[in-house]
Amino acid sequence: MEAVRLSSPEQLPPHRLGKRPLSRGNGSARSRATTTRNRRNDQSRALFDVIKRGAVLRRHRFLTDLRLLLVPAAVSGVLQCLIYAAFMVRAGRGDWGNLVTACMVLAIMPFIVSTVLAGLRSQEFPFTLSALITLIVYNFGVVVLSALRVPISYSALLAASPVAVAMMVLAATRLTRASHEKLAILDFPGAADAADMIGGDITTISEDEADVAEFDRILIDGVTHHTPAWNLHLTRAQMRGTQVTPWFAMLEEKWGRVTLEHFDISHLAYSPSQLYYTRIKRFCDLLLVVLALPITLPVGAAIWLYIRLIDGGPSFFVQTRRGFGGRNFRMLKFRTMRRGTHGGATGNEDSRILPGCSFLRRFRLDEIPQLINILRGEMSWIGPRPVSLEIARQCESITPAYTARYLVLPGITGWAQVQFRYAGTADEEVEKLEYDLYYLKRISFDLDLEITFRTIRTLLTGAGAR
Structure with a gap:
């Protein structure tokens, strides 16, 4: 029976080795990296060129929203650590290393919750959403401590959890009520009065200067602005991600009341x-x-x-x-x-x-x-x-x-x-x-x-x- 003669690695083709020869591989990898880098640079230059031709950079509020949550998150972390430490000391525990580890996890969790809340920014259900996210992250923190085999006090964690939920609910409420949108209202006969009722810094723009790309939200009047003259500007704003909202809807959001002259039963839409x-x-x-x-x-x-x-x-x-x-x-x-x-209004x-x-x-x-x-x-x-x-x-x-x-x-x-x-x-x-x-x-x-x-x-x- 004839023996099979093995070839040396240098004699084997690349597909038989499972990889290309070393000398060729380095050069080819460098070539591919260079090609990829050049392609990315070309794409970046192309995007900047599009911006020069009229595209816009969208404003992101994530970091601004996150800054509003940092103080409540820090307070939540400190309070949880104090509660947990008080339980541990009262129980006579002397494993300070485990205590520090548990407190570090407790201090980090509110900032994780804040990051998620800033990304979601729920206007409709801030209480429910923030409480749910906090409980999920809190349980994940307990799992992490258990995986690290850190001896923890479940009674202390249970006592600290309401503080975590309460602080994050307050933080979500603060975020929901925060107003740092860049607002503009399209001009109409009652624009000045509408802007005064809404309050805040609202720019009034007229038709001949209606470049609305720099604003987060555009307030309109249904009667005045649903016309062919304004359709192009409003469509462009929506396509760029700018919200287009009737001014009375903005007033409703801010003041918690519905204007009777703009209310119709058909506006009721329930989830x-x-x-x-x-x-x-x-x-x-x-x-x-x-x-x-x-x-x-x-x-x-x-x-x-x-x-x-x-x-x-x-x-x-x-x-x-x-x-x-x-x-x-x-x-x-x-x-x-x-x-x-009885009868009639009651006075003081x-x-x-x-x-x-x-x-x-x-x-x-x-x-x-x-x-x-x-x-x-x-x-x-x-x-x-x-x-x-x-x-x-x-x-x-x-x-x-x-x-x-x-x-x-x-x-x-x-x-x-x-x-x-x-x-x-x-x-x-x-x-x-x-x-x-x-x-x-x-x-x-x-x-x-x-x-x-x-x-x-x-x-x-x-x-x-x-």
Whole structure:
């Protein structure tokens, strides 16, 4: 049998070696690198040439947004480290190296969350998104510590996690409300008034100088600017990535209210998450009522007894209000005025108020019986505040848009209650309607959560109580 004679590496062709000969490989690699580098340079020169011909460089807000989050991230990291260290010291742990490692991970995580938030910049659900991202990153940090086999205190991490979530939620809220867009408004007869209402630095540009490439957002008037003369400029702006927004929509974003003259029921467009939330909101209402019973039952019983003792019965004040779907219902409150003196707007230091009941009105304790309305399905914790039939009829005659607030359950508190002063007349109720319509358009868990926080602040300060 003839033996197979092996060839030397120099005799084998390149495809048999699995790589080219060393001497040829280096030269070929250098040649390919040079070719790639030249191609990139040509592409770069081509892009710069396109810019010279009229293309623009898009402005990126990532670093600007990130700077807004750095301080909350640093505070979050410090607080978490302090909490974790306090737990470790209290437990008598002396492994300082492991403590330093855990604190380093805790300090880094808020900056990772900030980077993600700056990249996403959610305007719609800042609370939910920031909390979810924080929990994901937090769990990833725990996994990293476990992978490094660092002995950690899970109770300390559990105690520090609410701080991480709270600080990142505050940071996301700060980012959402930050306004560092470069704005311009296209000229129309009411442009100056619109710019004043929106506030901030807004450039007004006319048709003959309508180069809108340098702006982040262009504000337009629907009647004036949907014309052939402006279509070219607006299309060019949108193709370049500049947002084109009706000026009243910008006003709505900034001030949390809808202008009645620009509202139409067709503007209501709900996302699936909003629809799902409205379905589970009823369950949340009932759950909160049950959870509040250990407090509200004894407090309510004491208030009922106090009113009976100082002014006799009845202790409840019942009034027919306009509710969901335009249907009337009987809303319950504790009676805080002397018998036979109800009616009309309530003024400051009203003489009709029973002794000691100003305290109940200030902290909204007279609203406790409305938990019964929630159980009946007539009200929710959060929604447009129901008004009397007389006020409802007056407002409905002033503007047909008033009936839109009947599309959701009325609430004990609401966006209009935390944003607007006390409404004592029909005209003020119509003005207040702008905030109710904003809630109707933006209804979400995040907005309800913000209303809850603002309501707590209002209760603590007593603002708006009469």
